[in-house]
Amino acid sequence: MLPSAINLLPTPTAGDSKQSGSAGYDSGHDGTTLTDAAVRQPDRWGEYGPAIRRWEAITRPAPEPTKLNAEGNPKLSDEFDEWLMGLLAGWITDVPGITWNEVLKACGNGVLPQQAVAGLRFLREMARWGQVAA
Template identity: 40%
Template sequence: MANGRSPERSGRYRWPRDVAEAQGRHEPANRGLPAAGAVRGLTLLPTPTASNPNDGESLESWEARRQRNLAKGINGNGQGTPLSIAVRLATIGPERWVTPDGVDYGPAVRRWESILDRPAPEPTERTKGGGRGLSARFVEWMQGAPKGWITDIDIPRAQQIKIGGNGAMTRQAVEGYRRLLCADLDAMAA
């Protein structure tokens, strides 16, 4: 309780109405419609993020930290596989885009290459410290931005990755606006 006022009764909350509305909804927000062009069974790479805290971290260090947190029962940040780690795991195996534990990102990568009509760039690059880190060109490609849209800007690689992670995917934004503006969702799906 800040300043003697309940947070539920001040600001943007409309307590208890929001809770009742949320609990009373019997359909998913997307009305059960699949995402445009969705293909079942694809394993997608993790989403690029504005922060890239694992960039340059050794795979061994990340896995050891992850195992320590799992042993403690900690659930949250650090438990998923961040993009900078996933692309390094996927490029180690004998078959590109398959991780040592069998996660195959290949079909999703090849599908995105087909949609963009350009191949995926190398997902990692040498960092200033000499290790391997996430490539800004790869983040740019994942976001569907035109080649050079982010990476041709004369700023440090970390800032380019941050821009990519903060950016909205144009294709998703267009689809979102289409869904908002189209009154007949069945006609839109056709």
């Protein structure tokens, strides 16, 4: 029942940085990108509005989802990607000398802090009950 009650945000992909509307998501996704939702919907975040507002209540206000590249075209904002991960502002984006591509790679290959905590708590409980080696 819980999954049906939650409207999750799509995972940003490399396609978000190059184009809008045709980014490749997991099968079954309608192809709407975060950029599309922010630009085309009367409510700034479209169908993702409730999820954005919930995450803002837990973290901080959402940064702009896109910024302009050198040619003036929108690309995924690294600050937005960092925010989606639940990281503190600047945790990755303020690292001296890191490029936009490196920030996106770090976010994409990173572990969500909330997931790490949940996993460690689960393992601690399993160890406590002797179900895994301590």
